[in-house]
Amino acid sequence: MSFEEAALEVTGSEKIKEDLRLTWGILxxxxxxxGVTLMLTLFKMEPGSKARFGRFGNIDSGMGRDKLRGHSITLMYALQNFMDSLDNTEKLRCVVDKFAVNHRIRKISASEFGWIMKPIREVLMERMGQFYDPSFVDAWGKLIGVVQASL
Ligand code: HEM
Ligand code: HEM
Structure with a gap:
């Protein structure tokens, strides 16, 4: 699927946008x-991802912990940019492409970027509790799919 088609799939679906906004309201x-939970879950569920974040060093304490924290906060604001663009396909493509560049230069492939889906599912189940619905994971998969389509 092309980048344009992937973006349109998200912006054109009221159900996907509703699921994204509802869950984002909680997350x-x-x-x-x-953000920190997402990153720690990523490192736990996809141990191969840890090596890509070598800049952080030891994330258990001190400077490494601060780097993880700083990264986690900017990651969440990146997602906020996506949420603010759900009704505008052009805008969504622009912000997604901006963050895709940051990953392209680090040689993160589309399939490696997809490593974030299992952690997202975990966090959604934990945070949504009894309100959790599998459609949430599908909606997030579509959004992450837009980034993947541009990698
Ligand atoms: C990139 C913030 C001032 C030069 C960026 C990025 C942000 C940012 C968020 C994107 C980082 C990334 O994801 O790669 C800011 C803020 C500023 C500021 C909040 C002050 C209010 C400046 C100034 C300069 C500068 C004064 C130059 C004199 C650059 C350059 C890039 C960049 C060269 C990379 C652009 C690219 O190739 O994508 N900045 N910046 N920034 N900034 Fe700034
Ligand atoms: C950096 C967002 C998933 C690997 C970044 C940055 C942001 C970001 C905002 C900082 C920009 C920069 O410093 O250039 C996201 C979002 C993700 C995601 C929103 C999905 C929800 C992933 C995944 C991987 C990855 C799954 C690895 C498989 C990296 C690496 C860096 C980075 C290696 C540079 C870290 C550093 O040295 O500071 N990401 N990312 N990202 N991302 Fe992602």
Whole structure:
């Protein structure tokens, strides 16, 4: 699927946008904590991802912990940019492409970028609790798919 088609699939679906906004309302509530949890879950569920973040060093304490924290916060604001663009396909493509560049230069492939889906599913299940619905994961998969289509 082309980048344009992937973006249009998200912006053109009221159901996907509704699921994204509903879950984002919960996830963004504890923005920093959600970001750090996402990253730690990524490292746990996809151990291969850890080597890509070598710049962080030891994330358990000190400077490494601060780097993880700083990265987690900017990652969440990147997602906020996507959420703010759901009704505008052009805008979504522009912001997605901006962040795709940051990953392209680090040689992150589309399939490696997809490593984030299992952690997203975990976090959604944990944060949404009894309100969790599998359609949430599908909606996030479509959004992440836009980034993947541009990698
Ligand atoms: C990139 C913020 C001022 C030069 C960026 C990025 C952000 C940012 C968020 C994107 C980072 C990334 O994801 O790669 C800011 C803020 C500024 C500021 C908040 C002050 C309010 C400046 C100034 C200069 C500058 C004064 C130059 C004199 C650059 C350059 C890039 C960049 C060269 C890379 C652009 C690219 O190739 O994508 N900045 N910046 N920035 N900034 Fe700034
Ligand atoms: C950096 C967002 C998933 C690898 C970044 C940055 C942002 C970001 C905003 C900082 C920009 C920069 O410093 O150039 C996201 C979002 C993701 C995601 C929104 C999905 C929800 C991934 C995945 C991987 C990855 C799955 C690896 C497989 C990296 C690496 C860096 C980076 C290696 C540079 C870290 C550093 O040295 O500071 N990402 N990312 N990202 N991302 Fe991602």
């Amino acid at each position: 963004s509530n504890e923005l920093e904590d959600t």
